[in-house]
Amino acid sequence: MRRAHTVDQVRSAEAELMARLPGGALMQRAAAGLAAAVADLLGTSYGARVLLLVGGGDNGGDALYAGVLLARRGVPVEVVRLSEHVHEAGLAALRAVGGRVVAVGEAHRPDLVVDGIVGIGGRPGLSERAVEALGLFPDVPVVAVDTPSGVDVDTGRLDGAHVSAAVTVTFGTHKVAHLVDPAAEACGVVHLVDIGLDLPDAAVTALQADDVRRLLRVPGPFDHKYTRGVVGVRAGSERYPGAAVLCTSGAACGMAGMVRYVGSAADAVRARHPEIVVGEGRVQAWVVGSGGSGDAEQALVESLADGVPVVADADAIQHVRQHRSDDLVLTPHAGELARLLDVERTEVEANQLEYAKRAAGELWCVVALKGRRTLVVAPDGRVRSNGTGVPWLGTAGAGDVLAGLVGALVASGLDGFDAASAAVWLHGAAAAEASAGGPIVASDVAAALPGVIRDLVSDG
Ligand SMILES: NC(=O)C1=CN([C@@H]2O[C@H](COP(=O)(O)OP(=O)(O)OC[C@H]3O[C@@H](n4cnc5c(N)ncnc54)[C@H](OP(=O)(O)O)[C@@H]3O)[C@@H](O)[C@H]2O)[C@@H](O)CC1
Ligand SMILES: Nc1ncnc2c1ncn2[C@@H]1O[C@H](COP(=O)(O)OP(=O)(O)O)[C@@H](O)[C@H]1O
Ligand SMILES: [K+]
Numbered sequence: 001m002r003r004a005h006t007v008d009q010v011r012s013a014e015a016e017l018m019a020r021l022p023g024g025a026l027m028q029r030a031a032a033g034l035a036a037a038v039a040d041l042l043g044t045s046y047g048a049r050v051l052l053l054v055g056g057g058d059n060g061g062d063a064l065y066a067g068v069l070l071a072r073r074g075v076p077v078e079v080v081r082l083s084e085h086v087h088e089a090g091l092a093a094l095r096a097v098g099g100r101v102v103a104v105g106e107a108h109r110p111d112l113v114v115d116g117i118v119g120i121g122g123r124p125g126l127s128e129r130a131v132e133a134l135g136l137f138p139d140v141p142v143v144a145v146d147t148p149s150g151v152d153v154d155t156g157r158l159d160g161a162h163v164s165a166a167v168t169v170t171f172g173t174h175k176v177a178h179l180v181d182p183a184a185e186a187c188g189v190v191h192l193v194d195i196g197l198d199l200p201d202a203a204v205t206a207l208q209a210d211d212v213r214r215l216l217r218v219p220g221p222f223d224h225k226y227t228r229g230v231v232g233v234r235a236g237s238e239r240y241p242g243a244a245v246l247c248t249s250g251a252a253c254g255m256a257g258m259v260r261y262v263g264s265a266a267d268a269v270r271a272r273h274p275e276i277v278v279g280e281g282r283v284q285a286w287v288v289g290s291g292g293s294g295d296a297e298q299a300l301v302e303s304l305a306d307g308v309p310v311v312a313d314a315d316a317i318q319h320v321r322q323h324r325s326d327d328l329v330l331t332p333h334a335g336e337l338a339r340l341l342d343v344e345r346t347e348v349e350a351n352q353l354e355y356a357k358r359a360a361g362e363l364w365c366v367v368a369l370k371g372r373r374t375l376v377v378a379p380d381g382r383v384r385s386n387g388t389g390v391p392w393l394g395t396a397g398a399g400d401v402l403a404g405l406v407g408a409l410v411a412s413g414l415d416g417f418d419a420a421s422a423a424v425w426l427h428g429a430a431a432a433e434a435s436a437g438g439p440i441v442a443s444d445v446a447a448a449l450p451g452v453i454r455d456l457v458s459d460g
Pocket of ligand 2: 314333335370371372373374389390391392393394396397398399400401402427
């Protein structure tokens with residue numbers, strides 16, 4: 001499990017640890033991890049240069065002490081100071097090993113820029129001088145120290161100018177901005193350096209393969225189709241029969257013992273999946289709304305009447321205020337969540353954590369806000385951010401497959417929060433597998449699911 005903590009949580013843990021260690025020890029640990037990551041990126045190329053952009057806080061101190069370690073290994077290091085007062089001892093140590101302070105405009109072209117402008121003490125946005133310094137070598141990759149400067153660390157929002165890093169080296173734990181878009185995208189690849197912090201429960205987590213494996217229910221010797229769970233799908237319409245096929249394809253990933261289908265696209269569903277049973281019957285979970293068009297409200301009402309958990313997708317989502325349940329999973333994209341909350345789509349895209357939490361709290365349900373990093377939020381405020389997937393997954397019908405998959409996992413016995421988080425992980429992994437770097441359509445994602453699940457459960 002990857003864990004992200006808030007700035008306050010990190011500061012308390014740091015204070016506790018610092019009280020037990022000699023002064024400056026944590027900064028030395030951070031700097032050593034940072035220098036190692038930078039050296040790795042520079043590789044063996046002789047004479048590779050590093051430019052440090054250094055602000056007035058301890059983030060700049062980390063950058064300066066990492067510069068010391070790099071300079072000792074023969075790397076030419078230059079520093080642009082972006083504050084009147086930078087970490088004096090760090091600067092003196094760097095000068096002592098040959099590091100040079102240069103004015104903006106005097107710097108040699110570096111192979112890497114190190115962003116030590118601000119870290120967890122930073123406010124969103126950047127000063128004009130910082131923007132100017134970053135603009136000197138726009139094509140040179142940036143390694144961000146702890147967080148890309150300018151992002152809102154506790155929310156993942158972007159508000160004004162910010163660093164876009166190729167790599168972010170962070171200390172002690174991930175921060176929320178590393179796992180929540182749009183800031184997460186600005187972090188590039190995130191590398192965590194352990195500095196020995198003792199931390200409380202995380203604000204945001206990200207499941208890894210082992211976590212998903214532990215959640216999945218593998219059939220035992222005495223299981224049969226009914227003990228494994230039956231998932232019902234009410235999806236598709238005259239207008240969108242394909243959504244019924246895609247949603248049932250996700251449901252038919254093999255994790256439930258049976259899939260039932262109710263709706264107007266029965267012929268298309270049967271033609272693709274002869275194993276799917278058409279017609280009403282007992283189910284352990286319903287999936288409703290994918291491509292449901294005008295029939296979605298009726299489908300939602302009928303599904304809720306069964307008193308089992310319901311996954312509401314697409315057209316069903318806008319009706320959940322009128323038809324409430326306390327065992328509901330919503331799978332909106334930003335546009336659908338915006339409609340539910342009566343705000344603009346761009347607002348939701350810019351404040352993903354806030355709006356996903358708002359909907360989960362207001363409607364007391366699980367919300368999976370789909371996107372590059374899908375966020376799954378429980379009504380009690382727990383948040384999981386998904387790290388699998390590829391941009392090729394942004395293709396019509398991919399959401400229908402996901403809704404069916406969430407339903408299958410709920411029917412197999414997972415609660416809505418675990419089902420949604422495991423499903424988005426598997427869905428993203430299946431997309432990556434199917435894509436292998438190239439284009440895919442939604443059916444390819446569904447087709448790749450059993451193989452991804454097989455590899456996962458047989459790996460453990
Ligand atoms: N604590 C620890 O044990 C450890 C901490 N570690 C490291 O310390 C970092 C936190 O250091 P920090 O607390 O000194 O804050 P930091 O992020 O450097 O910035 C604060 C300074 O920036 C300024 N400023 C703010 N916003 C700004 C903006 N938008 N644009 C420009 N300036 C802005 C603000 O000045 P102000 O404007 O408020 O006067 C203030 O001077 C942390 O991320 C990690 O790297 C590691 O060594 C491990 C151990
Ligand atoms: N840039 C992206 N990177 C990774 N995944 C993406 C990206 N864009 C969209 N996705 C994923 O693709 C799926 C699209 O679902 P959705 O928007 O509901 O499409 P549809 O309604 O056509 O089925 C979601 O699972 C979403 O998380
Ligand atoms: K930084």
